[in-house]
Amino acid sequence: MSFFKDAGHLFRFGFVFVIAFLGFLVLRHFVVPKSFGEYGHYRGASIAEIAAHPIHFAGHDTCETCHADILDTKKSGKHANVNCEACHGPLAAHADDPSIQPAKLDTATLCVRCHAASAAKPKNFPQVDADQHSTGLPCETCHQPHSPAIAAGGAK
């Protein structure tokens, strides 16, 4: 073994290197999250964490399980494809616990959000100048928001 005769310093160096490498592996085990690399170069468990965020909008399917009468009214009108929470706001809390009553809506401000006249809106979208059209009266004085045409069956 004359080849290794003067190689003692190499073994010492190799020993230090092996210890350092093992130390790195141990450190890595504790520092890198368990699910890192499960799907890619990121913490796989974070997907489930983000998916567990609370819901605020219940979704129209949930509303319709109880409010089927409103759904029937809406079906015939121009607002058939407008979801409940587009106007009523997020109501998952009410869906979970019906005793939590949603706030009453103010149609004088709510309706004009969509229907205020503006040249920027699509031409075929119904628009009014609220001041001229109703002189500040709430829209529901004449229009039922769930089926807004005034005469039954009449085109608005």
Next chain:
Amino acid sequence: MNLDRRHFLIMLPAAAIAWEHVLAGTPETSPNYSMSEHWWGMLIDVPKCIGCGNCVRACQAENDVPDGFFRTWVERYLVTDVNLQNPVVISPDGGKEGFPYAAPEDEGKYFFVPKMCNHCADSPCTQVCPVGATFITPDGVVLVDQKYCLGCAYCVQACPYGCRYIHPEKRVADKCTLCYHRITKGLTTACCEACPTGARQLVDLKNPNDPIHAFLKTHAVQVLKPQMATGAKLFYNELDGSVR
């Protein structure tokens, strides 16, 4: 089960790996949702948008977005006849409270463009993250792991669409999650739920029955900044050429 020491030792590493997966927990195990069966995107029908700002308010309510920051916002374009390449673009408070009156006698054409994260298949933001805190999920949603994010804001600079911001309190990157907590439960996103005209529609490109496939074939659909090859999955119908 008869286990001698030899076989026990052989099985030990395999059991350790399996236990790590048990600890991690995966959305795959949530009922009726499999990440491999979806590839999410969104269709934005520009001519249908009325600029009401419902989507912006809905997003803020659903995701606790701080005031002055936006995961989605609406821009109003005015393209004048004399300067087709430089439209006048406004977005007061992200369009949250609607837009100022536009007079019919104004010269040029008006239209609204809702914007949000494009959930790019090859997104620049995930490529620049130095720690692996932002990523695209197997079902095509770009997310931020806020426990892992350092807040270095490389991704905020890298996003060509300006869709990211640093959360003022958490000091980490924040962005649209495509309402991942909703779509994994079979609901649509908050912005789509609140849109009164159907200008926004969540689409699943892996679902062969999704109407998006017929729509893409029969309409003039574009993505934003196609020259950047980001693989954007926000499909704009009838998008004007001046939109950047």
